[in-house]
Amino acid sequence: SQTIHQWPATLVQPVGSPLSLECTVEGTSNPNLYWYRQAAGRGLQLLFYSVGIGQISSEVPQNLSASRPQDRQFILSSKKLLLSDSGFYLCAWSVRTHRGKLFFGSGTQLSVL
Amino acid sequence: KQEVTQIPAALSVPEGENLVLNCSFTDSAIYNLQWFRQDPGKGLTSLLLIQSSQREQTSGRLNASLDKSSGRSTLYIAASQPGDSATYLCAVISSNTGKLIFGQGTTLQVKP
Numbered sequence: 636s637q638t639i640h641q642w643p644a645t646l647v648q649p650v651g652s653p654l655s656l657e658c659t660v661e662g663t664s665n666p667n668l669y670w671y672r673q674a675a676g677r678g679l680q681l682l683f684y685s686v687g688i689g690q691i692s693s694e695v696p697q698n699l700s701a702s703r704p705q706d707r708q709f710i711l712s713s714k715k716l717l718l719s720d721s722g723f724y725l726c727a728w729s730v731r732t733h734r735g736k737l738f739f740g741s742g743t744q745l746s747v748l
Numbered sequence: 749k750q751e752v753t754q755i756p757a758a759l760s761v762p763e764g765e766n767l768v769l770n771c772s773f774t775d776s777a778i779y780n781l782q783w784f785r786q787d788p789g790k791g792l793t794s795l796l797l798i799q800s801s802q803r804e805q806t807s808g809r810l811n812a813s814l815d816k817s818s819g820r821s822t823l824y825i826a827a828s829q830p831g832d833s834a835t836y837l838c839a840v841i842s843s844n845t846g847k848l849i850f851g852q853g854t855t856l857q858v859k860p
Contacts, residue, residue, distance in 0.1 A: 641791075
């Protein structure tokens, strides 16, 4: 069966520090991968999605970047965190077709202080 | 641009009541619509997925309907229980972009 792992679960970082959140998927090949952010009291915002290794689409201009070094690995990064980067970050995957279900990781609560 | 709206934003009901959550979307060109459940501080769990060619899907006490032409979906929860308390989100995959667009969610509280 397929599983998705996301870590860490919580993270407290000072403003200006770097960020690296990792997400891996097991039990499937060639998944679509997504990073979402959920700010307090707001809906889910799509940040990045990837349909293959090295293929990243950015949805919102921001302080963050994403990379997909391996088929089932998706990394969210920042060189210098801002206060506004605080939020709940969710990684998700779906099968390559657009008609499949989306499966989410357990999320990372990021607090930038 | 596809927009997804969920009404109400919050709902509180006594245990045992049947309830309906609403979701509307502006662009009917969708592949499918999904309903998710999110517990506080947790990830999302997929509840039901309705393909664009389908009218409804059922799972246990949950029934989701889709009226693509009017841009509406409802999630019906029968005989609600305190364990149903959570935030429920709907999301559509746009046929034009392939992106999953979420509504803001409805936070449900079922009181014992």
